[in-house]
Amino acid sequence: MIDTSQNIPVLNIRDLNISYGSNTILRDVTLNVRPNEIFGIIGPANSGKTSFLKAINRMDEFTDGMRTEGLIEFYGYDTSKWRNLYSLRKQMGVVFPLPVGLPLSVYENVAFAPRISGVRNKSELDDIVENCLTRAALWDEVKDRLNSLGSLLSGGQQQRLTIARALSQKPKLLMLDEFSIAVDPVTTMRIEDVLRDLKKELSIILVTNLVQQAERLADRTALFLNGELVEIGQTNELFDGRTKDQRTTDYLEGRFG
Amino acid sequence: MSDTVIQEGRLDRRDVSWFVDKTVQVLMFVGGISAVIFIVGIFVFVGKEGFSFLFEGFSFTEFFGSINWRPTSENNQTFGALALIVGTASVTGMAMLVAIPFSLGAAIYIGEFATGKTRESLKILVELLAAIPSVVWGFIGLTIMNGIIIDLFDIPIGLNVLNAGIILGLMAAPIMTTIAEDALKAVPDKYREAAEAMGATKWQMIRQVVLPAAKNGLVSAVLLGIGRGFGETMAVLMASGHSINIPGSPFDSVRALTATIAAELGETAVGSDHYGALFTLGIFLFIITFLINLTADLVVKGIRKK
Numbered sequence: 001m002i003d004t005s006q007n008i009p010v011l012n013i014r015d016l017n018i019s020y021g022s023n024t025i026l027r028d029v030t031l032n033v034r035p036n037e038i039f040g041i042i043g044p045a046n047s048g049k050t051s052f053l054k055a056i057n058r059m060d061e062f063t064d065g066m067r068t069e070g071l072i073e074f075y076g077y078d079t080s081k082w083r084n085l086y087s088l089r090k091q092m093g094v095v096f097p098l099p100v101g102l103p104l105s106v107y108e109n110v111a112f113a114p115r116i117s118g119v120r121n122k123s124e125l126d127d128i129v130e131n132c133l134t135r136a137a138l139w140d141e142v143k144d145r146l147n148s149l150g151s152l153l154s155g156g157q158q159q160r161l162t163i164a165r166a167l168s169q170k171p172k173l174l175m176l177d178e179f180s181i182a183v184d185p186v187t188t189m190r191i192e193d194v195l196r197d198l199k200k201e202l203s204i205i206l207v208t209n210l211v212q213q214a215e216r217l218a219d220r221t222a223l224f225l226n227g228e229l230v231e232i233g234q235t236n237e238l239f240d241g242r243t244k245d246q247r248t249t250d251y252l253e254g255r256f257g
Numbered sequence: 258m259s260d261t262v263i264q265e266g267r268l269d270r271r272d273v274s275w276f277v278d279k280t281v282q283v284l285m286f287v288g289g290i291s292a293v294i295f296i297v298g299i300f301v302f303v304g305k306e307g308f309s310f311l312f313e314g315f316s317f318t319e320f321f322g323s324i325n326w327r328p329t330s331e332n333n334q335t336f337g338a339l340a341l342i343v344g345t346a347s348v349t350g351m352a353m354l355v356a357i358p359f360s361l362g363a364a365i366y367i368g369e370f371a372t373g374k375t376r377e378s379l380k381i382l383v384e385l386l387a388a389i390p391s392v393v394w395g396f397i398g399l400t401i402m403n404g405i406i407i408d409l410f411d412i413p414i415g416l417n418v419l420n421a422g423i424i425l426g427l428m429a430a431p432i433m434t435t436i437a438e439d440a441l442k443a444v445p446d447k448y449r450e451a452a453e454a455m456g457a458t459k460w461q462m463i464r465q466v467v468l469p470a471a472k473n474g475l476v477s478a479v480l481l482g483i484g485r486g487f488g489e490t491m492a493v494l495m496a497s498g499h500s501i502n503i504p505g506s507p508f509d510s511v512r513a514l515t516a517t518i519a520a521e522l523g524e525t526a527v528g529s530d531h532y533g534a535l536f537t538l539g540i541f542l543f544i545i546t547f548l549i550n551l552t553a554d555l556v557v558k559g560i561r562k563k
Contacts, residue, residue: 057454059450059453059454086456086457086458087456088456089453089454089455089456090455090456092454093454093455094454094455096447096450096451096454098447100447100448100450100451102448102451102452102466103448103466103469103470104465104466104469112452112455112457112465113455113456113457115465116455116456116457116458116461116465117456162451165455166455169455169456
């Protein structure tokens with residue numbers, strides 16, 4: 001059992017290296033993610049952000065040739081020693097860049113994780129589905145068509161569906177990988193409100209291409225650049241120009257590349 | 258300046274590549290419609306030979322209702338195909354009992370579990386298996402399976418529904434495996450990733466996400482297997498015992514539609530009732546396999562629409 005009462009970091013990452021074959025794409029990353037914070041990760045494409053998320057929930061085991069070295073502790077447990085990967089992944093929700101509605105009904109999309117964890121009771125499942133869809137700000141839009149295919153929803157609705165699905169496993173950590181790529185600005189704002197609310201109950205890693213999104217949401221922000229962790233800081237300090245590295249200032253002010 | 262100006266007449270000249278292009282187009286067109294021509298040709302030929310019987314000596318109730326296939330009887334010639342139809346159906350049914358678990362299991366293993374070299378070599382082996390001639394399978398049924406069934410179940414003859422069904426099942430399994438594996442491959446990886454990110458085990462992911470998503474392809478794999486079973490001749494002729502019979506158990510010998518045509522056609526007079534009756538069997542087979550393949554095709558198209 002994970003003890004979340006003490007104030008230990010949700011993630012404690014030391015000297016993390018990720019490589020594909022001989023190509024190192026992330027070097028010597030050391031950082032903490034604290035309870036109930038939104039941790040923003042910004043950086044251009046190919047700077048290792050997505051691989052970083054994959055390493056955390058050990059999806060790397062399914063990616064050909066991907067190798068990770070270093071320490072990743074989740075609530076003090078070394079994840080590389082965690083034998084039951086599936087139970088590890090159940091503690092961490094992931095939202096992918098493009099919404100992936102499983103080819104199931106809206107209801108079954110959300111009920112998927114509880115079902116595979118052994119929840120059989122219909123009314124219990126109903127409660128979970130309603131609760132998660134409500135928290136993802138989607139319930140009002142889909143409550144009348146819970147049985148239609150999840151993949152028929154609009155892009156923005158599907159992305160909220162995947163958030164509801166990620167919440168259904170009661171994760172301690174929610175990882176969002178550029179969730180707003182396929183979502184319109186209005187829906188993006190709704191999802192951002194959802195995330196601010198969710199912060200009360202879990203920690204969020206927000207990987208984003210949009211500097212302003214990190215500014216709006218993240219408590220602390222890290223800049224990844226070409227496989228290097230350039231800087232971590234309080235988001236407001238970084239955006240006020242109190243950076244330690246000139247490259248951060250350049251990137252935040254759009255003077256980059 | 259002068260080389261950028263289009264020369265007079267250049268636009269109108271048919272050069273070598275123009276002729277090559279046209280020739281290739283025509284050749285490709287002929288290749289493309291030849292399948293249609295052959296299908297229509299076969300149907301016309303089989304129909305022409307069978308129709309004279311269909312309109313004169315043919316009785317619907319006798320053909321589909323009687324088990325008496327006595328084409329050569331002097332005074333009581335009857336053409337009841339019921340036993341042949343049931344024979345073909347029972348062998349095909351038995352074959353599917355064998356082939357479905359084998360082929361789906363193999364497809365799931367190749368498509369979802371095996372990686373790298375294991376996967377590639379398995380695929381090659383399965384395709385190799387599909388290339389074994391049917392007479393070789395029939396030979397295996399006649400010699401090896403026959404002995405095994407006699408020993409195992411303590412019965413006098415091992416050429417029966419069970420034998421032919423197992424042989425036919427093993428024959429149909431490779432092609433079904435290949436089609437089923439294609440169907441699994443068509444399921445986008447993002448579904449797998451999403452399911453696994455939620456902590457689904459491999460089997461939970463396969464059972465609850467991949468198989469439902471690939472359902473149509475899997476159904477059409479089974480349908481094509483059934484079509485294969487209906488049409489197979491030589492192996493069934495050799496392994497089924499070839500005796501006219503409504504089988505009461507898997508240990509009864511039966512005779513298949515196809516095997517009947519193969520065995521008897523060489524000994525009939527062209528144009529006789531017997532000859533026509535055999536072609537009627539052919540028309541019936543043709544319609545059945547056509548319908549099965551059409552259904553399989555429509556089922557596959559069903560997925561694409563979504």
